[in-house]
Amino acid sequence: MFNTGSSGNLNKVTIMKRILVTGGAGFLGSHLCDRLIKRGDDVLCLDNYFTGTKSNIQHLLNNPNFELIRHDVIDPIHLEVDQIFNLACPASPVHYQYNPVKTIKTSVMGAINMLGLAKRVKARILQASTSEVYGDPDQHPQPESYWGNVNPIGIRSCYDEGKRVAETLCFDYYRQNKVDIRVLRIFNTYGPRLNPDDGRVVSNFIFQALKGEDISIYGDGSQTRSFCYYKDLIDGMIKLMDHDNFTGPMNLGNPGEFTIKELAEKIIQLTGSTSKLIYLDLPLDDPKQRQPDITLAKKMLGWEPRIKLEDGLKETIEYFKGLL
Numbered sequence: 663m664f665n666t667g668s669s670g671n672l673n674k675v676t677i678m679k680r681i682l683v684t685g686g687a688g689f690l691g692s693h694l695c696d697r698l699i700k701r702g703d704d705v706l707c708l709d710n711y712f713t714g715t716k717s718n719i720q721h722l723l724n725n726p727n728f729e730l731i732r733h734d735v736i737d738p739i740h741l742e743v744d745q746i747f748n749l750a751c752p753a754s755p756v757h758y759q760y761n762p763v764k765t766i767k768t769s770v771m772g773a774i775n776m777l778g779l780a781k782r783v784k785a786r787i788l789q790a791s792t793s794e795v796y797g798d799p800d801q802h803p804q805p806e807s808y809w810g811n812v813n814p815i816g817i818r819s820c821y822d823e824g825k826r827v828a829e830t831l832c833f834d835y836y837r838q839n840k841v842d843i844r845v846l847r848i849f850n851t852y853g854p855r856l857n858p859d860d861g862r863v864v865s866n867f868i869f870q871a872l873k874g875e876d877i878s879i880y881g882d883g884s885q886t887r888s889f890c891y892y893k894d895l896i897d898g899m900i901k902l903m904d905h906d907n908f909t910g911p912m913n914l915g916n917p918g919e920f921t922i923k924e925l926a927e928k929i930i931q932l933t934g935s936t937s938k939l940i941y942l943d944l945p946l947d948d949p950k951q952r953q954p955d956i957t958l959a960k961k962m963l964g965w966e967p968r969i970k971l972e973d974g975l976k977e978t979i980e981y982f983k984g985l986l
């Protein structure tokens with residue numbers, strides 16, 4: 663597809679990519695659609711609205727370069743595209759444990775369908791994988807070479823193992839059919855458009871703090887996570903997709919590591935809330951620590967996160983204030 667730009671000047675002709683974003687109405691998917699549209703691409707956003715919402719992409723609906731498809735990735739679909747970002751999958755423990763069999767189907771059959779499509783139309787495909795492939799890691803921080811410590815039969819397994827099989831499928835399609843794959847392992851990412859009901863820690867704590875409710879810490883709050891702001895993550899995701907010759911897997915995330923208790927205290931401080939911390943049972947198999955080793959991303963993409971936790975949280979708090 664060709665785009666002559668607003669001037670119509672043929673000297674400015676650029677090749678416009680047609681890009682499929684599955685899970686495009688979700689938190690990360692909708693921000694990705696925004697960035698691709700801004701860059702001048704033709705975007706097909708595919709979603710079944712399980713955890714995503716039309717309101718996340720409402721502002722794009724009148725854009726002639728944006729198209730919305732209601733579809734479930736567990737069913738095959740035929741489309742002509744140059745690139746596929748396969749993000750469709752619930753990401754929060756509450757949502758992916760709601761219907762675990764469906765979660766596995768989404769990861770595994772979704773990957774088979776999208777890899778099959780990539781093979782047929784010779785598109786490049788980026789699979790949104792996760793730090794959960796490392797499970798409850800006994801190597802810290804986690805480099806891509808670490809194979810992980812995942813419980814195959816626990817309540818998180820539908821997500822963790824589904825994502826691990828999706829990675830396996832990517833590499834088998836690559837070896838067997840030369841599909842042009844990019845495997846991205848995303849560490850905890852937060853920001854505006856997180857689904858307020860999905861139970862993830864940043865959205866839960868901000869909502870509780872803004873409403874003056876108790877802050878629900880699971881366990882003693884000593885478990886750690888590394889939080890990346892969505893803007894940094896989307897930058898890296900697009901860079902990996904546009905890298906000409908690198909399959910991954912590649913970690914992307916912010917190496918700044920915080921305990922969950924530290925996160926709660928920071929959110930209380932930034933919101934000026936009077937909320938108190940309460941301690942509830944730790945969910946089964948909750949990883950004790952998580953921190954990305956991003957040496958590879960720095961070397962291959964020249965990427966590292968720029969936005970500090972405090973700055974990202976301030977923007978996210980403003981967004982959630984608007985929802986209340």
Ligand code: NAD
Nearest residue numbers: 685687688689690710711712713714734735750751850851
């Ligand atoms: P999200 O829940 O906001 O977005 C997921 C989107 O996929 C939603 O719009 C949902 O409706 C859609 N979806 C779910 N099942 C589908 C299906 N069967 N068919 C079509 N669409 C379907 O979550 P997110 O945080 O934006 O995550 C996006 C991707 O990134 C996911 O694959 C997730 O596993 C991965 N990821 C996210 C994080 C994070 O911290 N945000 C971390 C690791 C990996």
Ligand code: UDP
Nearest residue numbers: 755861862863864866878879880885922948
């Ligand atoms: N968590 C918490 N209170 C909440 C929600 C989550 O203490 O209200 C903890 C959770 O047990 C985990 C961490 O915060 O240790 C991150 O949880 P989240 O669901 O955001 O992501 P994940 O566990 O998948 O990293």
